[in-house]
Each structure stands twice: as C-alpha cells, then as structure tokens.
Amino acid sequence: MQQGDAVRASTHVAPPPDPGKAAADAAAAGFSALLDKLQYLDEASRERVRQAYRYADHAHLGQLRNSGEPYITHPIAVASLCADWKLDAEALMAALLHDALEDCGVTKADLVEHFGSPVAELVDGLTKLDKLKFNTREEGQSESFRKMLLAMARDVRVILIKLADRTHNMRTLGSAPRSKWGRIASETLEIYAPIAHRLGLNQTFRELQDLSFRHLHPWRYATLEKAISRSRSRRREVVQKVQAEVEAAFAQQGMAARLSGREKTLYGIYERMQARHLSFAKVVDLSGFRVVVPSVIDCYTAIGVLHQLYKPVPGKFTDHIAIAKANGYQSLHTTLVGPASLNVEFQVRTEEMHIVAEAGVAAHWLYNAQHKGSAHVQKLGTRWLQSLLDIQDETRDATEFWEHVKVDLFPDAVYVFTPRGQIMALPSGTTVVDFAYAIHSDVGDHTVAAQVNHQLVPLRTELKNGDVVEIMTSPEAAPNPAWLGFVKSGRARSKIRLYLKTLAQKESVALGEKLLAQALRAEGVQRLPDAASQAALWEKLLRFTGHRTREELLSDVGVGKRVARIVAGRIVALLAEEGTRPDILLLTRERYGSEDSLSQGGVLLDGSERATVQYAKCCHPVPGDAVVGYLGRGEGLMVHHAQCEVARELQRKDAERFISVDWADETTRNFEVAIAVTVDNHKGVLARVAAELANCEADIVHMDMDDAVGGTTELRFIVSVRNLAHVEAILRNLRRLSMMVKAERMFRPR
Numbered sequence: 001m002q003q004g005d006a007v008r009a010s011t012h013v014a015p016p017p018d019p020g021k022a023a024a025d026a027a028a029a030g031f032s033a034l035l036d037k038l039q040y041l042d043e044a045s046r047e048r049v050r051q052a053y054r055y056a057d058h059a060h061l062g063q064l065r066n067s068g069e070p071y072i073t074h075p076i077a078v079a080s081l082c083a084d085w086k087l088d089a090e091a092l093m094a095a096l097l098h099d100a101l102e103d104c105g106v107t108k109a110d111l112v113e114h115f116g117s118p119v120a121e122l123v124d125g126l127t128k129l130d131k132l133k134f135n136t137r138e139e140g141q142s143e144s145f146r147k148m149l150l151a152m153a154r155d156v157r158v159i160l161i162k163l164a165d166r167t168h169n170m171r172t173l174g175s176a177p178r179s180k181w182g183r184i185a186s187e188t189l190e191i192y193a194p195i196a197h198r199l200g201l202n203q204t205f206r207e208l209q210d211l212s213f214r215h216l217h218p219w220r221y222a223t224l225e226k227a228i229s230r231s232r233s234r235r236r237e238v239v240q241k242v243q244a245e246v247e248a249a250f251a252q253q254g255m256a257a258r259l260s261g262r263e264k265t266l267y268g269i270y271e272r273m274q275a276r277h278l279s280f281a282k283v284v285d286l287s288g289f290r291v292v293v294p295s296v297i298d299c300y301t302a303i304g305v306l307h308q309l310y311k312p313v314p315g316k317f318t319d320h321i322a323i324a325k326a327n328g329y330q331s332l333h334t335t336l337v338g339p340a341s342l343n344v345e346f347q348v349r350t351e352e353m354h355i356v357a358e359a360g361v362a363a364h365w366l367y368n369a370q371h372k373g374s375a376h377v378q379k380l381g382t383r384w385l386q387s388l389l390d391i392q393d394e395t396r397d398a399t400e401f402w403e404h405v406k407v408d409l410f411p412d413a414v415y416v417f418t419p420r421g422q423i424m425a426l427p428s429g430t431t432v433v434d435f436a437y438a439i440h441s442d443v444g445d446h447t448v449a450a451q452v453n454h455q456l457v458p459l460r461t462e463l464k465n466g467d468v469v470e471i472m473t474s475p476e477a478a479p480n481p482a483w484l485g486f487v488k489s490g491r492a493r494s495k496i497r498l499y500l501k502t503l504a505q506k507e508s509v510a511l512g513e514k515l516l517a518q519a520l521r522a523e524g525v526q527r528l529p530d531a532a533s534q535a536a537l538w539e540k541l542l543r544f545t546g547h548r549t550r551e552e553l554l555s556d557v558g559v560g561k562r563v564a565r566i567v568a569g570r571i572v573a574l575l576a577e578e579g580t581r582p583d584i585l586l587l588t589r590e591r592y593g594s595e596d597s598l599s600q601g602g603v604l605l606d607g608s609e610r611a612t613v614q615y616a617k618c619c620h621p622v623p624g625d626a627v628v629g630y631l632g633r634g635e636g637l638m639v640h641h642a643q644c645e646v647a648r649e650l651q652r653k654d655a656e657r658f659i660s661v662d663w664a665d666e667t668t669r670n671f672e673v674a675i676a677v678t679v680d681n682h683k684g685v686l687a688r689v690a691a692e693l694a695n696c697e698a699d700i701v702h703m704d705m706d707d708a709v710g711g712t713t714e715l716r717f718i719v720s721v722r723n724l725a726h727v728e729a730i731l732r733n734l735r736r737l738s739m740m741v742k743a744e745r746m747f748r749p750r
Contacts (some may be wrong), residue, residue: 030076037083038092045089048115049079052093055114059097059104067175074168075099081164091157094122098161101127125158126165159195163204166192170211185215200328203358209267224266232263235342242338246289249309250302257302258292262347288345292354296321299332299348306346310336313343321353323415323423328356416467430488432459436471437492444495446473460486478503509551511613511637512558514603515659519568524582529571537574544570563631563656603629605639606664607671613637615671619644619747622671624724629661630654637661644747670720672701673727674746680739681713692737693719696730712741 031053038046056075063071079095087095093115100106101123111120170188173181189212196205214221243259250257293302299321306312316335324330331349338344349357415425416435426434432452437444449472450457463469479496487493517528529537531550538550545562547553556562572582605613605627619641621627626642630650639661640647651658679685686705693700702718721727727745734743 030073030080034076034080034083037080040086041089048089049092049096052096052115052119056096056100059100059106063104065172065175066177067172071099074172077168078161078164081167082161085160087157087160090118090122091161093119094126094157095161095164097123098126098165122155122157122161125155126161156199159199160201163192163196163201163208167204167207167211170208170215173211173215181215185212188212189216200356201358202329206265206268210265213267213270220270221266224270228263228266228269238338238340238342242342242344243289245309246291246306249305250291253301253305255298255302255305256294257298260290260292262288262290264288288347290354291346291348292351293348294350296350299350302348303332303334306334306336306348310338310344312336316345321349323425325425331357414463414465414467416463416465416469419468419470426463427488430463431486432457432461432463432469432471433483433487434489434492435463435469437487437495438489439471441495443471443473444492445479445499446475446477447471448474448477459483505551505555507613508555508558510558511603512554512556512564515564515631516554516557516567516571518603518659519564520571522565523568523572525568525572525575526583529575537571537578540574541567541570558637564659565656603637603659603661604664605661605667607667607669613639616640616644616646618646620671620673620718622673622721622724622727623663623667627661627663629659631657631659641747646748667723670699670722672718673721674716674718675727675731675734675743676714676716676746677734677743678712678714678741679737680741681711682739685713685739686715688737688739689715689734692733693717693730696726696733698726698730716746 034053035046035050038049041049053076057072060071060075065071065074075096075098078098079092082092082095097106097111097115097119101108101111108120108124111123166188169184173184176184188208193205193208193212196202196208239261243261247257247259250259291302291306293299303317313335316333318333321330321332330353331347333345333347335343335345414428414430415423416430417423418439424435424438426438432450433444433447436447436450447459450459450461451470451472452461452463452467454468454470479499481496481500483496484493487496513528520526520528531538542548542550542553545553545556545567547556553562553567557564557567575581603613605623607623614637615621616638621639621641621644627639628642628647628651630638630640630647632638637659640650677689679689690700698719698721700717700719703715705715706713719730721730731743731745734740
C-alpha cells in the first residue's frame with residue numbers, strides 16, 4: 001500500500017445515514033403496525049395483503065408526499081383505517097393499491113393478473129373517484145358527485161376506502177400548500193362528511209367535520225379549542241362526580257353497564273352557536289355520557305335509573321330504538337340536570353347498537369369479526385343506495401341529480417306511520433306527496449287526496465313526527481307540475497319530473513309531426529313519408545339532421561329546435577332523388593290559397609295541450625280571439641293574441657317561426673284573461689267587484705291594485721274564463737256597477 005493510500009485509509013469517515021433506507025424502514029414499520037391489526041383475518045388473507053403491500057411499495061418507489069415522507073405511508077395509513085372497520089382482505093388490498101393504477105404505470109389488467117378481478121374492480125372504482133375534480137362550478141361538481149355516488153352504490157367498499165383516504169388526507173392537510181386548504185376542506189364538509197353520516201359512520205363524520213373546520217377557519221377553531229379546554233378544567237370535578245354517581249346507581253341495581261364520557265365536537269358546538277346566535281358561555285350541554293348495556297330491555301331500565309338519579313329536561317327524551325334513524329342508528333337519548341345545574345346528555349344503547357352507531361355500514365364487517373353472524377347490520381344503508389340508482393335511472397341531468405340527492409344526504413328526518421302501522425323515515429319538512437312517492441311511484445302518480453290523523457288535508461301539508469297518513473288515489477289522476485314547488489324528497493322530485501318529461505316528449509312528437517306535415521303540404525307533398533316502408537329515406541334525413549331517432553327529430557321540431565320548413569325541404573329533396581315529384585296542384589293550393597285560412601294539418605287548440613303549447617302571459621289569448629303561433633327555440637309553441645305587441649315585434653324579427661293556429665270547436669278547460677277596472681274609491685268596492693266576478697262564474701287567479709289617485713283606484717285581475725263571449729259578458733256586468741268608472745281587458749302587463 002502506498003503512503004497516500006494509507007493516510008486516506010486511516011482517515012476514512014463513515015458515510016452519513018442513507019435517507020432512502022430510513023424512509024424504507026419507516027414504511028416497513030408502518031406496515032408492521034398494520035399487520036398487528038389484521039389478527040381477525042386468516043393467514044392466507046394476511047399473506048395476500050402482504051403481496052399487495054410489496055406490489056404497491058414497488059409501484060410508489062421514489063415518490064414522496066408533501067410532508068417529505070415516502071408515498072407508500074399514505075396507502076398504509078388508509079388500509080389501517082379500513083382495518084379499524086375490520087374490512088375484508090380484498091378491501092385492504094384495494095386500499096394499499098388505490099393510487100397505483102395508471103399514475104404508477106400499472107394497468108387494470110396487471111391487477112387482475114396479480115390479485116384477481118374483485119380487487120382490480122375496487123381499485124378501478126377508486127381510481128375513477130380520485131380523478132374526479134370537484135369544481136366550484138355547480139355543473140362540474142354535480143357530475144363528479146353523481147359518478148361517485150353511483151360507484152358507491154355498485155360496491156359500498158369503494159366509498160368506505162375513499163372515506164378512509166379522505167380522512168388521512170385531511171389529517172395531513174397541514175403539510176399541503178395553504179392555498180389548497182379552503183377548497184379541500186369545503187369539499188370534505190359539503191360532500192364527504194354528509195356521506196359518512198348518511199352511511200352511519202359517525203366517528204368518521206365527526207372527525208371530518210372537525211378537520212374541515214380546523215382548516216377552513218383556523219382562528220375560530222383555535223379560539224374555540226382554547227375556550228373548551230378552559231371549560232373542561234372548570235367542569236372536570238362535576239363530570240367526575242356525575243360519573244361516580246351514575247356508576248354507583250347502576251351497581252346498586254346490579255346492572256352491568258359500561259359508562260364512558262364524550263364531548264361535543266368543536267364543529268358541533270360552532271354550528272350550534274351559529275344557528276342559535278349563542279356565545280360560548282351560553283352553550284350549556286358540552287359534555288355527555290354513553291351507557292352501553294347488554295340488551296334492549298336493559299336500555300329502558302337504564303333510562304329509568306338515570307331519571308331517578310337526576311331530573312330530566314322536558315322534551316329532551318328521544319327513542320331511536322323503537323324508531324331507528326334512516327342510516328340504522330339506534331339509541332335512547334335523554335338530557336338530565338346534573339350537579340351544579342349542569343345539563344348532561346346521555347345516550348343508552350346495546351353493544352351491537354354501539355358498533356352500528358360508530359361504524360354504520362362498515363358494521364357488517366366489524367360486527368361479524370367480533371360476533372359471528374348478525375344479519376341486522378348487513379342491511380344498513382342499502383335502501384338509500386338503491387334509491388340513488390332509482391334516481392339515476394330517471395334523471396340524466398347531473399345538476400338535477402345533485403339537487404335530488406343532496407336533500408337526502410342530510411340527517412334531519414321525520415317519522416310517520418302508514419294506516420297499517422309501518423314506520424317510514426322521510427326528510428324534514430316532508431309533505432303528503434313525498435309520503436305517497438315513498439310508498440310507491442304509482443301511488444304518488446295517482447294521488448288525489450290524503451288524510452293525516454283521519455282528517456282531510458291539502459297535498460302540500462308538511463308532516464310531523466307520529467302522523468298517521470293515508471293516501472287516496474284515482475286511476476285518472478296524474479302528477480301536477482305545481483307539486484315540484486313543495487315536495488322535499490329527491491325520490492318524489494325525480495318521479496314527478498320523469499312523468500312530466502315523458503308527457504312533454506309525447507306531446508312534442510305529436511306537435512312536431514303536425515308541423516312537419518303542414519310544412520310538407522306547402523311543398524306539394526301530401527303526407528309524411530312512412531317510417532317503415534321508407535326507412536332508408538328517414539335514415540338519410542337523420543344523418544343530415546344529426547338525430548338518433550325519428551321521434552327525437554319530430555320532438556325537436558315540436559319544441560322549435562328545428563324549423564319544420566327546412567326539414568320539409570330536405571325531405572322533398574330526398575324524395576326527388578327517389579323520383580317522387582311534388583304535387584303541383586297541392587303546392588299551388590297551399591302556397592297561394594287564402595293566407596287567413598288555416599292550412600290542413602295546422603294546429604288546433606282545445607286547451608288539452610300541456611308542455612308543448614303555452615298561452616302567452618303578455619296578452620292572455622282566449623277561445624274566440626284571433627291568434628298566432630310562435631315556435632320558440634326549444635320552448636315549444638307560444639300562442640299570442642293576433643294584436644299582441646310582443647307578437648308583432650317577434651314577427652318583425654323572426655317571421656319564419658310563426659305558424660297558423662286556430663281554436664277547436666270545443667275546448668276542454670278554462671283560460672286566463674287579464675282585466676282592469678277603475679272604480680270610485682270607497683269602503684267595500686273590492687268586495688263588490690269580487691262578488692260580481694263570482695256571480696259571472698269567473699274565478700280570481702291573481703289580483704293587485706294601485707294607490708288611490710283623485711278618488712279613484714285601478715284594480716287588476718287575472719280571472720279564469722271559458723271563452724271570448726264569457727269575457728265580454730263579465731265586462732258588461734262590471735260596467736253596470738254604480739261605482740265603476742271603466743272596465744276593460746288588458747293586453748299587456750301594467
């Protein structure tokens with residue numbers, strides 16, 4: 001060895017610790033802690049989890065989180081949360097692999113090959129959720145939320161893993177850029193926390209709320225946390241005294257009861273302060289206790305013991321055992337006045353109820369891991385998940401879907417009874433119509449009347465806890481569009497809209513067929529080409545217009561999205577290609593006949609039209625008036641009085657969209673008309689005018705009036721009439737009144 005080499009050898013310094021090795025050791029330690037939680041699985045299942053960990057560890061090699069930790073620590077933490085719920089091996093493997101797909105170059109086929117199709121499907125579902133972006137724009141958020149809920153409905157484990165993922169991300173949000181806190185915390189509070197609550201995952205629900213609050217309002221969170229800490233130290237002696245006295249009372253009765261203290265969450269206290277405009281000092285029930293007893297009978301006995309020990313607060317006892325919440329939650333709640341006049345809330349439940357209360361839908365795995373074979377917990381959440389699929393089938397618009405389901409996400413509910421004693425849980429503020437649709441969509445569609453507690457009530461009546469509701473139906477009845485103004489449940493709203501859309505579709509197809517036939521006659525073609533014998537012509541026409549079906553094209557013509565004259569021109573061209581020429585005699589008669597006469601195939605109005613034909617509010621046409629029809633773009637046919645100034649302006653701008661319309665000989669309903677009367681202003685004039693309208697069989701729909709000027713005032717009415725002759729008779733009778741100055745019909749709003 002040369003001298004220089006010897007010197008270098010003697011002064012050699014040990015290399016610094018390898019950060020890569022330290023990170024790997026930290027990840028391995030985290031996985032070792034996860035394995036310690038998996039004793040409820042058999043050895044073969046634990047080995048499959050190990051394989052998933054090794055695969056994920058390799059896939060995420062070299063990736064770091066914002067905190068600087070190896071990325072694999074995140075999937076391990078998510079799997080650990082799932083293990084707390086005692087989820088099965090497939091779910092734990094999917095939790096470990098949930099970020100590996102695509103982002104790490106791993107494909108779904110790779111996962112199927114290594115871990116089987118069920119695990120690959122779970123990971124694929126989670127990957128799709130992870131790629132969703134909850135934008136601030138309502139449309140983007142709605143579509144994302146729709147996809148997430150449908151993934152959840154296919155396999156509830158998807159959302160359980162997603163909630164575990166979101167929980168860990170919220171726990172570590174402090175290491176993310178501050179600019180992201182608001183968006184992520186708001187999204188968690190508005191989307192994920194309500195889902196956790198709706199699925200009964202109350203522990204996760206409370207944690208997500210508090211973590212969101214902490215990052216949305218850091219200063220408020222810190223202030224409230226300090227206030228609670230000070231309050232806790234002041235109340236410690238009282239709480240300890242309550243616990244000792246309650247435990248002694250149960251021991252004296254020989255009851256086996258497990259007592260544990262619980263504090264209201266910071267966000268729960270903050271919400272109460274905001275809703276009731278309270279200062280922190282006025283929030284009196286910050287603490288509570290949970291009592292877990294062996295059986296349901298013991299729950300009621302325990303309430304008796306507590307009520308003998310302390311005085312109950314009136315109106316604060318709730319029985320969620322006899323009437324469980326929609327997410328499966330069961331407990332008895334009572335609030336008592338303890339020592340030092342401190343309000344203390346108690347929740348009393350069995351062990352199984354406790355598991356369901358904390359883990360909700362996850363209780364299926366959690367309970368089976370501890371007590372083999374409970375069928376009750378397997379049904380949790382399934383009704384709500386199925387209702388999502390029902391609404392999805394009926395609602396293709398994402399924003400509408402979000403509007404329907406978000407009201408069902410939140411926990412307030414009323415509990416009502418059918419005449420046979422069946423209990424039904426419905427959203428707070430629910431109406432008779434909501435109840436009808438909750439029974440069955442056919443019952444809702446044909447509802448005509450209802451009795452609540454054996455008394456006839458309006459259909460918009462809001463139901464209260466304990467109401468007994470009976471629905472009366474008729475085969476001829478149909479949903480009323482006005483119901484959308486008061487129904488509360490997503491199911492009722494989606495069913496009503498589905499019916500109205502289906503009805504509107506049928507009507508618009510029929511109207512479109514009429515309009516297209518009329519336009520074809522003006523081109524010298526006697527009738528529409530037959531759909532069956534001339535299918536090739538229709539196929540060419542649909543390629544030209546970009547529609548999928550004949551009905552879709554006719555519907556667009558009916559609502560004005562397509563101009564009938566242009567479509568008719570294309571049909572004539574296609575017929576010419578086949579050698580069919582226009583009928584010159586028909587063309588001449590149609591084009592050059594009297595412009596005032598209604599062409600054969602035109603639109604006759606009898607009042608039975610619904611969505612596709614509307615009567616203009618600016619001029620209120622009635623049978624007997626000269627009328628014109630304006631085919632708005634996507635709005636259907638709007639009927640105006642021929643002298644209406646709005647219609648004349650539209651004719652100047654868009655004449656090609658006006659079509660011939662006329663009244664049928666017989667109409668099927670009444671129509672609205674606007675009238676204005678000027679009267680001498682003195683006591684009782686309004687009553688006399690209203691009485692005269694009633695004598696004329698004219699129902700008042702709306703009324704307003706001006707302030708009196710110079711001893712007179714103008715009253716304006718919208719009244720329901722049969723036809724023009726009825727209007728003229730009403731005006732004649734009004735003009736005979738002694739205090740009447742002027743009575744006339746209005747053709748424009750004043």
